[in-house]
Amino acid sequence: MKTGGGTLLTLAVFFATTSLFAIGGANSAVPEMHRYAVDVQHWLSNRQFSDAFALAQLTPGPNVIIVTLIGFHVAGVIGGLVTTLAMCGPTCVFAYFVGRASDRFKGAAWHGALSRGLVPVTLGLTASSATVIATTSSYSWLALAITLGTAITAFFVRVHPLWAFALAAVLGLAGLV
């Protein structure tokens, strides 16, 4: 583990910048985190990244805590705190001031255009996140079957994530993935 100030600064700058482009939440930024943490900085392997994603999914709370885990992996507890603060700080300050002024925005025409314009972009980002996770976790046939099986089931019926995760973990433990 590297714990130098330079690494912490790199973490802080990257996650603060990325947070401003995380439309629809932290999961939209998963491909960007993968690109930077795995491909550019080589902080994590593909395997470690998809494990971090899985562990964050298994932990209750907002999806954003995947960044805590990435920061922890790179620079220990301080790293986890720095990345989380960087990922949440700028957007929270922004939200605070927008919230204060929100009455003035009510019913504004650009409000509708903004949300309608962001829908297709969020869609493309979510599809990218699913692709990144599916392709970094495993290339086995069973992993692909779990992904597609979960996708089809969750499309037609409401599936509680924990049931899907539990079943998938058991299939993995059975040595089939």
Added chain:
Amino acid sequence: MNSSLIPAANEPPAASPLPATDPTAESISAPPSLAELFIAFAKISLSGFGGVLAWARRMMVDERKWMTAEQFNEAYALCSFLPGGNIINFSVIFGGRFRGALGSAAALAGLLGPPMVLILIIGAIYSHYGDLPALRRALTGVASAAAGLMMATVAKMVQPLFRNRAIVGPLIAIATFVAISIMHWPLPLVLLVIVPVSIAYAWAQA
């Protein structure tokens, strides 16, 4: 994620008539204190797997009556187009509305503090045992299922987008996907081009 709405299925029907004997049923409770804000968001955070929206609504509107259903929807709609996690923005706006900047900080600390402690413990365990084949296989299974859940979300979002023979919306979604997943271009670069185009088009259509 759509799966975040599941806990709502366990709630009593929202439209059930209020008991006539309760004249205060429509009114809103006293504003929460800083400690109440912290505890409320910590509870929301720890009860929510795969999204915490449904739990937030249940506590804010049904249990504590800190806001009406309309106020909740308005505040949440506002959060959904701000950058960052919806529920994180919601905690900041909600806490700030009642107790200013300190209220925002208390709500945010409640939402993020407990899961951060948990994930740091999990991370420490993982750094010792992450190489165990059994753990690796189990986590691969979980990641595969999580990818599947996101695909289902995408499939549900796609349906309304393709209505009315729309072309531009789907093209923007595909362009975003290609730029990020296939070209591996940096997210800020991609969004600085695509978002203005998409919003300008939505604006022109209105």
